[in-house]
Amino acid sequence: PWHCRTIGTMAAAVLEEGIAELTRITYSVADGDWAPTPHGAFLARTLALQAHLVEGKDVLELGAGVGNHTVVMLRQGANSVTATELESSRIDTTITALKASISEELFHKVNFLVADWLSVPGTFDVVVSNPPFARSGKRNRRYFIDSLILDGHKCLRSSGHLVFVQSGMEDVPKTLKRLAENGFSAKVIATSEPGAFREYYLQDKTFMAEIQEVEGGFEKVEDTYFERLYVIDAELLPYAPPPGAHVPTSDEG
Numbered sequence: 001p002w003h004c005r006t007i008g009t010m011a012a013a014v015l016e017e018g019i020a021e022l023t024r025i026t027y028s029v030a031d032g033d034w035a036p037t038p039h040g041a042f043l044a045r046t047l048a049l050q051a052h053l054v055e056g057k058d059v060l061e062l063g064a065g066v067g068n069h070t071v072v073m074l075r076q077g078a079n080s081v082t083a084t085e086l087e088s089s090r091i092d093t094t095i096t097a098l099k100a101s102i103s104e105e106l107f108h109k110v111n112f113l114v115a116d117w118l119s120v121p122g123t124f125d126v127v128v129s130n131p132p133f134a135r136s137g138k139r140n141r142r143y144f145i146d147s148l149i150l151d152g153h154k155c156l157r158s159s160g161h162l163v164f165v166q167s168g169m170e171d172v173p174k175t176l177k178r179l180a181e182n183g184f185s186a187k188v189i190a191t192s193e194p195g196a197f198r199e200y201y202l203q204d205k206t207f208m209a210e211i212q213e214v215e216g217g218f219e220k221v222e223d224t225y226f227e228r229l230y231v232i233d234a235e236l237l238p239y240a241p242p243p244g245a246h247v248p249t250s251d252e253g
Contacts, residue, residue, distance in 0.1 A: 022048040027066035027097035043165040046190040046231040051076040057125035067097040074106040084115040123157045129164045162234040169217040186234035194226035
């Protein structure tokens with residue numbers, strides 16, 4: 001009936017207004033900074049729709065950028081956010097954006113830290129990230145996803161969560177399999193509509209050749225390539241090494 005369609009349209013509009021308010025941010029991009037990407041925007045949207053991911057929790061954000069995830073998590077009730085970047089100049093970009101976008105009360109919930117990926121002191125309830133891939137600068141483009149899977153537990157408290165976004169071209173089944181192999185219960189919690197490839201994908205012939213090996217990693221309609229994005233939530237399961245396992249002790253360096 002027409003009135004049901006109208007109510008549904010109105011509800012969708014209200015929902016989108018709420019998302020827009022939660023993700024609202026004022027920022028400027030300095031030389032060497034990344035503006036928010038489709039990956040980052042989709043992760044921010046997912047955080048806006050699923051408050052339980054961060055509400056009341058201490059969050060480690062790997063690669064805060066302009067703070068587009070940070071503002072959402074703070075507005076969604078995160079207890080604290082430790083926002084990291086590789087260089088102090090990039091942290092300055094994050095700080096400037098947050099000061100222009102959120103209240104002083106929320107701003108004081110953020111700890112800013114210059115750190116290289118997972119080299120962060122302390123443990124957290126949640127680690128949130130948009131891991132580099134196409135321009136990771138590594139021989140293995142999955143390096144940052146794989147290191148998150150292998151070493152992310154070091155930054156997590158008991159039953160902590162990894163929440164991150166990746167493209168289908170990064171092989172989602174492989175990610176879920178490796179998470180399970182490394183003690184996580186993982187699931188896809190959001191899937192985007194297809195989005196056109198960014199120009200630098202198409203310009204990188206090696207990248208375009210590599211993605212052919214990932215089954216279902218992308219779609220091609222006529223001469224246009226499309227990717228889907230996926231947000232993954234992985235809970236760290238309890239684990240105790242068996243007696244005699246090769247683990248550090250107080251007597252080892």
